[in-house]
Amino acid sequence: MASEAAAQRETAKGKRDGREALHPLPSKGTCEAVLRKMMLIRRFEERAGEMYAKAKIGGFLHLCIGEEATIVGATQALRDTDYLLSTYREHGQALARGTPAGVVMAELFGRVDGCSKGRGGSMHLFDMERRFLGGYGIVGGNLPLATGVALACDYNGTDDAVLCMFGDGATNQGTFGESMNLAALWRLPVVFMVINNQFGMGTALERHSAVTDLSKKAEGYGVPGHRCDGMDVLDVHAATEEVLRIAREDRRPQLLEAITYRFRGHSMADPEEYRTKEEVEEWRRRDPIASFSRRLVEEGVFPQEEIERFDREAVERVDEAVRFADASPFPDLDSLYDDVYVLGDQVRGWWTVDERSPEPHRGERERESGAVPHGLAEAGAAYAAVGDVQARRRREQGRGGPRAAAEDRDTEREGG
Amino acid sequence: MPVMRYREALNQALREEMERDQRVFIMGEDIGVFQGAFKVTQGLFQEFGEKRVRDTPISENTIVGVGVGAAMAGLRPIVELMTINFSLLAMDQIVNHAAAIHYMFGGQAKVPLVVRMPQGAGHQLGPTHSHSLEALYLHIPGLLVAAPSTPADAKGLLKAAIRDDNPVIFIEHEWLYGQRGEVPENGGPMRFGEAVVRREGADVTIVGISRMAVTAERAAEQLANEHEVEAEVIDPRTLRPLDLDTILASVRKTNRAVIVEEGWPHGGVGANLAALIQEQAFDHLDAPVARVTGADVPMPYSKPLEQAAFPHEEHVVHAALSLFRDL
Numbered sequence: 011m012a013s014e015a016a017a018q019r020e021t022a023k024g025k026r027d028g029r030e031a032l033h034p035l036p037s038k039g040t041c042e043a044v045l046r047k048m049m050l051i052r053r054f055e056e057r058a059g060e061m062y063a064k065a066k067i068g069g070f071l072h073l074c075i076g077e078e079a080t081i082v083g084a085t086q087a088l089r090d091t092d093y094l095l096s097t098y099r100e101h102g103q104a105l106a107r108g109t110p111a112g113v114v115m116a117e118l119f120g121r122v123d124g125c126s127k128g129r130g131g132s133m134h135l136f137d138m139e140r141r142f143l144g145g146y147g148i149v150g151g152n153l154p155l156a157t158g159v160a161l162a163c164d165y166n167g168t169d170d171a172v173l174c175m176f177g178d179g180a181t182n183q184g185t186f187g188e189s190m191n192l193a194a195l196w197r198l199p200v201v202f203m204v205i206n207n208q209f210g211m212g213t214a215l216e217r218h219s220a221v222t223d224l225s226k227k228a229e230g231y232g233v234p235g236h237r238c239d240g241m242d243v244l245d246v247h248a249a250t251e252e253v254l255r256i257a258r259e260d261r262r263p264q265l266l267e268a269i270t271y272r273f274r275g276h277s278m279a280d281p282e283e284y285r286t287k288e289e290v291e292e293w294r295r296r297d298p299i300a301s302f303s304r305r306l307v308e309e310g311v312f313p314q315e316e317i318e319r320f321d322r323e324a325v326e327r328v329d330e331a332v333r334f335a336d337a338s339p340f341p342d343l344d345s346l347y348d349d350v351y352v353l354g355d356q357v358r359g360w361w362t363v364d365e366r367s368p369e370p371h372r373g374e375r376e377r378e379s380g381a382v383p384h385g386l387a388e389a390g391a392a393y394a395a396v397g398d399v400q401a402r403r404r405r406e407q408g409r410g411g412p413r414a415a416a417e418d419r420d421t422e423r424e425g426g
Numbered sequence: 427m428p429v430m431r432y433r434e435a436l437n438q439a440l441r442e443e444m445e446r447d448q449r450v451f452i453m454g455e456d457i458g459v460f461q462g463a464f465k466v467t468q469g470l471f472q473e474f475g476e477k478r479v480r481d482t483p484i485s486e487n488t489i490v491g492v493g494v495g496a497a498m499a500g501l502r503p504i505v506e507l508m509t510i511n512f513s514l515l516a517m518d519q520i521v522n523h524a525a526a527i528h529y530m531f532g533g534q535a536k537v538p539l540v541v542r543m544p545q546g547a548g549h550q551l552g553p554t555h556s557h558s559l560e561a562l563y564l565h566i567p568g569l570l571v572a573a574p575s576t577p578a579d580a581k582g583l584l585k586a587a588i589r590d591d592n593p594v595i596f597i598e599h600e601w602l603y604g605q606r607g608e609v610p611e612n613g614g615p616m617r618f619g620e621a622v623v624r625r626e627g628a629d630v631t632i633v634g635i636s637r638m639a640v641t642a643e644r645a646a647e648q649l650a651n652e653h654e655v656e657a658e659v660i661d662p663r664t665l666r667p668l669d670l671d672t673i674l675a676s677v678r679k680t681n682r683a684v685i686v687e688e689g690w691p692h693g694g695v696g697a698n699l700a701a702l703i704q705e706q707a708f709d710h711l712d713a714p715v716a717r718v719t720g721a722d723v724p725m726p727y728s729k730p731l732e733q734a735a736f737p738h739e740e741h742v743v744h745a746a747l748s749l750f751r752d753l
């Protein structure tokens with residue numbers, strides 16, 4: 011498996027004609043910005059993992075450690091007015107787009123100051139202002155959405171473009187082929203970017219896709235494919251810039267495959283029995299942050315101490331993010347029914363029945379529904395504290411070995 | 427009787443049925459090498475090999491459709507989907523094909539397919555992974571729908587589902603996977619359409635669906651200990667076919683009914699049951715049928731909000747007591 015991954019990487023390089031060395035470094039300022047972004051994402055993800063172990067974060071937590079160059083290289087090529095859509099493995103995308111780290115962390119903590127007000131969690135980040143149109147928990151679900159956003163860009167006569175990121179596993183959903191065809195047919199300004207990290211959950215690429223050169227997978231639909239080295243931020247950037255230009259100027263959607271690797275498990279409770287330590291080690295040697303830093307030092311752009319300072323500052327920003335998230339309250343229980351509908355003249359409310367009061371009452375009046383329903387909501391919410399203690403204990407044990415991890419499985423899932 | 431977890435009981439049923447019948451095979455995402463997202467298929471890949479335990483690409487609609495086709499041609503496929511929310515991607519194959527084929531082709535073909543999947547909130551998986559959608563499947567003629575709440579029922583009903591010639595929607599629950607219970611040794615398949623009375627009582631009937639059968643039992647204890655109300659708790663176990671007789675017999679005795687489900691109120695299991703009860707036992711009711719359901723919202727991620735958005739014992743107790751208010 012390891013050698014196959016290596017061979018594939020070579021193909022990526024080969025196709026781009028060994029251009030790694032040929033990408034000249036950008037300006038000093040850009041180098042710094044790119045490096046700092048990658049460092050922020052890395053430190054943020056590491057801390058998120060720790061916060062998960064402390065049960066500050068619930069649900070699934072999918073870290074993108076190893077994929078930082080892919081994320082930053084690609085998003086650097088976007089204009090502020092372009093749109094980005096991603097999957098559930100999207101903390102890095104939000105951070106790269108400029109969503110403040112504290113706001114992302116607060117969402118992971120389920121707090122009211124989170125970018126989705128605590129409603130979405132780790133898998134469902136969103137930042138309309140920065141045109142980051144979401145993380146989505148449904149594999150393959152974001153491709154039609156991105157195609158639709160591109161349709162709107164085109165319809166409105168703008169020259170905005172859309173970047174849609176998804177995993178190798180997502181290329182097997184029907185939405186992949188269907189979106190490609192429609193985008194090509196209607197000549198929409200969208201770039202589909204497959205982040206090939208070699209696995210869909212615990213299933214290796216060659217066990218889930220008949221065609222393993224994913225850049226070829228959309229050719230039959232009229233969408234040309236390209237490959238880039240997802241561990242080289244400059245290669246990703248150059249490739250994305252080019253395909254975005256084609257999508258934007260020629261109205262021809264493109265597929266770009268970034269060859270990369272996730273260094274950590276699929277989600278936090280993944281025992282990773284489907285791959286070898288050696289394979290992970292081999293990829294870790296190509297760490298995108300370490301290799302870019304090394305080049306910057308070697309070519310005399312920054313001294314080592316300066317690089318270390320950037321990293322320390324990334325850690326500080328993450329410290330600050332955790333403080334911000336911790337200080338933010340949980341959403342008010344009375345806000346449970348907010349935003350189910352857009353209320354206005356037409357829809358003033360809706361009839362509902364829920365577990366808090368068997369009598370019908372108006373959902374939009376939830377806040378005024380009185381002491382009994384409110385008391386029952388609090389009774390339900392009180393179970394959150396019970397779960398917290400148990401989860402923390404389990405997760406602390408979970409770090410202690412396979413047996414504890416097996417017990418963990420009995421109350422928690424490790425799926426996706 | 428041996429005690430085991432719900433997931434282990436399911437695993438036994440799968441293993442025994444695969445040993446018994448060569449036509450039975452299972453497919454789904456990460457069920458083989460990865461041993462299943464919830465480890466229900468643990469060990470099966472090693473035991474039966476990749477011909478009969480098949481890892482699939484992420485393609486829900488097609489996996490289910492492949493199951494329908496294989497079933498039409500004489501195999502007995504079991505398809506595992508990671509959560510019931512993902513079965514929405516396969517709604518087309520389930521409703522337009524699996525459920526309709528026997529009828530639409532005049533009885534020539536049958537579809538002995540089982541689609542297994544868990545549902546339920548409480549793990550902070552947010553609005554794309556946490557719903558309880560049994561009511562959607564209850565709606566569809568041609569499907570059988572099971573929602574077992576104990577390890578014994580999980581095993582017996584899964585065996586029955588695999589041997590049945592109809593398409594079966596088999597709804598498991600994420601919270602129930604780790605729960606323990608007694609499971610009869612060498613137990614055979616159970617019958618669909620047989621409810622069970624989990625606790626006898628004369629004052630109020632509480633019907634609990636899926637995990638809510640457990641919540642209903644806990645609520646019944648609280649009602650007895652703190653309010654001197656003796657509740658009769660019924661777990662229908664299968665929703666199609668539904669053992670309405672057992673429920674009606676109980677309501678005729680207690681004259682009050684509460685239906686507890688984790689899913690949404692509108693068009694829910696409780697809405698359907700309330701209609702059936704008032705049609706069949708109107709004269710026996712001393713109070714309107716009460717429903718306790720999940721909140722009428724997409725399931726939020728934030729822990730306190732999520733916990734407030736699905737029923738707990740307190741909510742069931744409150745609903746039951748409210749039926750005595752005017753006496």
Ligand SMILES: Cc1ncc(C[n+]2csc(CCOP(=O)(O)OP(=O)(O)O)c2C)c(N)n1
Pocket residue numbers: 097099147148149150176177178179180181207209210211276425426455484486508512515
């Ligand atoms: C429709 C759907 N099916 C299954 C899942 C469960 N699941 C979550 S992530 C995942 C693997 C996806 O792999 P890939 O597309 O390669 O993305 P990666 O996780 O590697 O970033 C699966 C099967 C899901 N979330 N949605």
Ligand SMILES: [Mg+2]
Pocket residue numbers: 177178179205206207208209210211
């Ligand atoms: Mg992947």
